[in-house]
Amino acid sequence: MSSIADTSVLPAQRRRLPAASSWTMTTAVSVALLALMPLGFVLWATVATGWETAQQLIFRSRVGELMINTILLVVFTIPICTLLSVALAWLTERSDLPGARLWSWLCVAPLAVPAFVHSYAWVGLWPGIHGLGAGIAISVVAYFPFVYLPVSAAFRLLDPALEDQAASLGLAPLAVFRRVVLPQLRLALCGGALLIGLHLLAEYGLYAMIRFDTFTTAIIDQFQSTYNGVAAYMLAVVLVVCCFVLLGLEAAVRGRRRYARLGPGVARQAKVARLGRWAYPCLLLPLVTSAFSLGIPAFTLGRWLVGGGTSIWRMDEIGLALSQTLVICLVGGLATTTAAVPIAWLSVRRPTRASRLLEACYYLASSMPGVVVALALVTITVRLLLPLYQTLATIVLAYVIMFLPRALVSLRASIAQVPMELEQAAASLGRSPANALWSTTVRLAAPGAAAGVALASLGIMNELTATQMLAPNGTRTLAMAFWALTGEIDYAGAAPYAVLMVLFSLPLTWLLHHQSKKIAGR
Amino acid sequence: MTLLQLNFLNKHFGAVAALDGVHLTATSGSRTAIVGPSGCGKTTLLRLIAGFETPDAGEILLDGHRIADADAQVPAHLRNIGIVAQDGCLFPHLSVVDNIGFGLKAERAVKLARASELLDMVGLDQAMLARKPDQLSGGQQQRVALARALARKPRLMLLDEPFSALDTGLRAATRKAVTEVLSTAGITTILVTHDQGEALAFADQLAVMRGGRFVQVGHPREVYERPVDAATAVFLGEAVLLPAVVTAGRAQTPLGVLAVEDLEFRGQTTVLLRPEQISVRRVEGGEGDGVITDLVFGGSTCNVCLTLGGTEAFSFRIDVPSRDIRSAGDRVAIGVDGPAHIFP
Known part of the structure; x- marks a missing residue:
């Protein structure tokens, strides 16, 4: 803390600033170098292995299988999470859904359950569950809040005047949503989707439990069985490349622009859509989602706790x-x-x-x-x-x-x-x-x-x-x-x-x- | 020909009456200004006309067709009523050309041509077409917003304090440009503002709003010279209010006997003089009509407090040309031109 104290901006002390500021900078750079060590390691591993060996270890059918698994997992999970989250966020933030506040809580609550506990709960309920379908289903319930959170916050921040304006320019409600609301949710959607993608790549327990192989589970298997460095290193290289692809995709889709609200003043509160007789059908969505994302863990855990008695x-x-x-x-x-x-x-x-x-x-x-x-x-x-x-x-x-x-x-x-x-x-x-x-x-x-x-x-x-x-x-x-x-x-x-x-x-x-x-x- | 007609419009937000029985008629091609202090309900009225809110009672007729009453509304996107909001409300994710072409259902080339034509019309450079809204100044944003609203050739144009976010110099210039564009296009316009100068300059029909209702509607000059009450008089400009005893077209006031137009009225009341009716001249060594008891120098004019002689010392403040008046204590002669106005 004392280093920061020295740099507080007081005119008389200005001459002391550069030294103290650079001290802070030095610390920050050191931490960054430490943080970049894993990336450096991956680079080193690639170079040290040599092209011949690396080629043999990377371009083989096992890696191909893992790659297909990973791609399918990402390609299905992220769009499903996105659709589900936008629908839930709209219902909880922009409609008169009965109990909207409670539902918005319940849409975030699955984050309290670790991903591998979700998986454990599903396996407890359906012992035979495994493979891609199970992986996608459990990933969706475990990770959709990562999109729901930023999207519902973005819904609250949207200036409803823009939607009014679009209506006055002749756009029907659905067109307003597509052409005005969705583009403004883009940043939130991109951020949330990226976060989910990175979790999908990094998660071990969830997929190991349902015997679905991803790069992460494969690396750990390799690591635990043989300590054979090189094979694991090369899988790690591919995994890191996958991460970079996701980061690059997100950056490309997001674009460089931030959409700030133009003009002064505070945005008017958004009008709430009346669901009318649609209210009850609409309730099904958060109800079913919560049943899977919270109900299943609660049920399985409850069953084991009751069945296990005090001995556990x-x-x-x-x-x-x-x-x-x-x-x-x-x-x-x-x-x-x-x-x-x-x-x-x-x-x-x-x-x-x-x-x-x-x-x-x-x-x-x-x-x-x-x-x-x-x-x-x-x-x-x-x-x-x-x-x-x-x-x-x-x-x-x-x-x-x-x-x-x-x-x-x-x-x-x-x-x-x-x-x-x-x-x-x-x-x-x-x-x-x-x-x-x-x-x-x-x-x-x-x-x-x-x-x-x-x-x-x-x-x-x-x-x-x-x-x-x-x-x-x-x-x-x-x-x-x-x-x-x-x-x-x-x-x-x-x-x-x-x-x-x-x-x-x-x-x-x-x-x-x-x-x-x-x-x-x- | 009547384009817009509002009958008995009511709108409540909770227990607060935002609109309380509003009537208005706007003829085709006219410019109406609705002026009132903030919170008087004028923005709510505009949002009702645009179709963003629904009335609790009353009806809105456009071109003789009912577009809204308490039971049924034509939704905003089918009304073809343009609106320019206080901050322009440009879509931040779209370029200027996409903003202007937003409401058009046409090919890209047609949109581009129309956008550049409209940009010319509102006096902006073609180089702006590719810009994003956050690269424009406030005045430019307002002009783009106007171009966007004009693109669909709306039947009615609503302006919701479109100039209030601009600084003073820009405000006058933008207002003039907008007025010209709208009158050239012959579009019926309703302007909402809390700035009485803007309203007087813009409108050929002025509606003064207070507490959710219109207290007076008429030609700007008529409303300015013959306001219905003291509050309206003060709201629309500097006013000198004098206690008076009126008999047969003559008012006995602290400024002497003044002519009034109303020949029927008799009794005690308050009469209005506008400062431009009053001339103040310094007198050297004489009694004059009054004495300057306070003076604030303000460049071309001085704001002075005039205290009149006579039995009860009556005083009022007024701006006078600063050339003649020098200091507090000067004695002045006061002349009045034209009749005083009695509040009915």
């Missing part, structure tokens, strides 16, 4: 897993948020091309699948820094790489809300620079920082892929314990762990829902 609550094991998880989450969350402070501060108070580039690096690094990050860190520690292999430090670094943007978004928003004039006012009232910073910006940005810690921690709690590859010996987090028990087909024994993860994740969904409301100013 092995309190010593659960207690140990819980305390280990909490320690890892807290350490990881704090480390992630601390690592995000320099870049958050730079991007708000010293926005330059360099700071924007740095930010892009963090986002790029975090969009790499957990399995690639873990593979990179395992290889690097084993080869170069063996004492760090399977230590808390390494796994925390993995979490920093994967979850830094979560902390960054919260931090940046809260720092941006504190006008620099407040610091100056505090200084003019006789506070020292450090004191002025502490009593204004830090104080006011603290809730944002806390939200950042919470968001990162909860991400860490439900992280399975990298955790099981990197966790120190003897560590067993809730997710790991859950996964180990389901691996032994002890579904009842796994239920308490799933319940704990859901319970801890509920605040996360509340936070997300709350933030999306706040963005819209309500």
Whole structure:
């Protein structure tokens, strides 16, 4: 913190600025370099393997199968999620659907259930379920909130005057939706779809449970069975290329423009569409969605809990897993948020091309699948820094790489809300620079920082892929314990762990829902 | 010929009456300005005419056809009524040419030709066609919005405070350009504004709105010179209100005996003089009619407080040419030109 204190903008201290600012910059660059390590590793692996071997390992039928699986999964899941989310968002934000507020909650709530718990719940209900169809269905219910959240926020932010204007120019309601509303939802749709796509590529537990092979599951199989580096490395290379394709596609579709509301003033509240006799048919959509996305997990978990009785609550094991998880989450969350402070501060108070580039690096690094990050860190520690292999430090670094943007978004928003004039006012009232910073910006940005810690921690709690590859010996987090028990087909024994993860994740969904409301100013 | 007719329009938002029995008739090709303080219901009225809101009671007739009453409405997209909103309301995701061509059902080439023709009409450069709205200034955005609304040759044009977001110089120029375009095209127009100067300059029919109803409708000059009440008089411009005792066309006021047009009225009342009826001249060494008790220099004019002599010291504020008046304490002679107006 002291480095930031030194750089508070007071005229008399201006000459001290460059040094302190560059200190912050140095930290931010170092974190970015660490974050880019997995990408560097992938590059290194490609070069070190050599073209001959790489070609043999990449262009083979196994990779082809995985590629087809991945493409089909993405090509079906994303459009279904998009359609479902736009329909749900319209119903909950723009129509007089009975209980719209409750439904909008229930549309976000599936995020509280880790993806692999969704899968576990479906398998519990239909033991034979497997393959592409199951993969798509479970992915949709697990991930559609990623589109629903930004789209419903965008609906609230739309200026209804534009829709009125389009009607006055002779467009029927459907045409207004297609030509005016949809284009303005594009950013939200692109962002949400990208997030889903990256999750589809990175998720392990969901697909392993239903025996659907993707690059991620294949890499882990390879890693666990043989430790044969090269084959796993080459799969990781293909996976990273897939990520880049998604990122590129999203950037191309999104375009460079942001659609700001033109003109001054506050947008009028949107009119609510009257569903009339359509209200009950329309209710079916959120009802069925919630039945699948919340009902199935609730039912399966409930059944195992009731069936298992008290014997499944092995309190010593659960207690140990819980305390280990909490320690890892807290350490990881704090480390992630601390690592995000320099870049958050730079991007708000010293926005330059360099700071924007740095930010892009963090986002790029975090969009790499957990399995690639873990593979990179395992290889690097084993080869170069063996004492760090399977230590808390390494796994925390993995979490920093994967979850830094979560902390960054919260931090940046809260720092941006504190006008620099407040610091100056505090200084003019006789506070020292450090004191002025502490009593204004830090104080006011603290809730944002806390939200950042919470968001990162909860991400860490439900992280399975990298955790099981990197966790120190003897560590067993809730997710790991859950996964180990389901691996032994002890579904009842796994239920308490799933319940704990859901319970801890509920605040996360509340936070997300709350933030999306706040963005819209309500 | 009557184009638009509003009968007994009512609209409530909760317990608040936004419109309370509104009547209006606009003839074909006319320009009507609806003026009133903010919150008087004028924007609601415009939204009812456009079809964005539905009336609780009353009816709207366009060209003799009923387009809205409490039971049934022609939806906005079938009315062919153009509207230009306060902030232009351009579609941020479309270029200028796509904005202008938005409501046209035609091939791209036809749209382009029409857009460039309209851009000429509203006095914008052809180079603007490819721009996005956020690359235009406020005045340019308003002109594009007008071009977009004109593209479909609307039967009626609604202007919802279209100039209020512009700064002063631009406002007058844009208003003049818009007025010219609309009168050339012969389109019946309704302008809503809270700026009385704009309303007076724009309209050939002025409707003054207050508390959800029209308090006076008429030719701008008529309404300005013969307002129905003191509030309307003050709203439309500087007003000097004098207590008076009226008998047979003559009003006894602190400014002396003034002529009034109403020959029937007798009794105590308040009469109106507009400042342009009053001339103030400094007198050297004489009593004069009054004394300047306060003076605020404002360039070409001074805002002064005149206190009249006589039994009860009556004072009022007025702008006078600054050349003659020097300082507080000057004694002045006051002349009145034309009759005073009695509020009915």
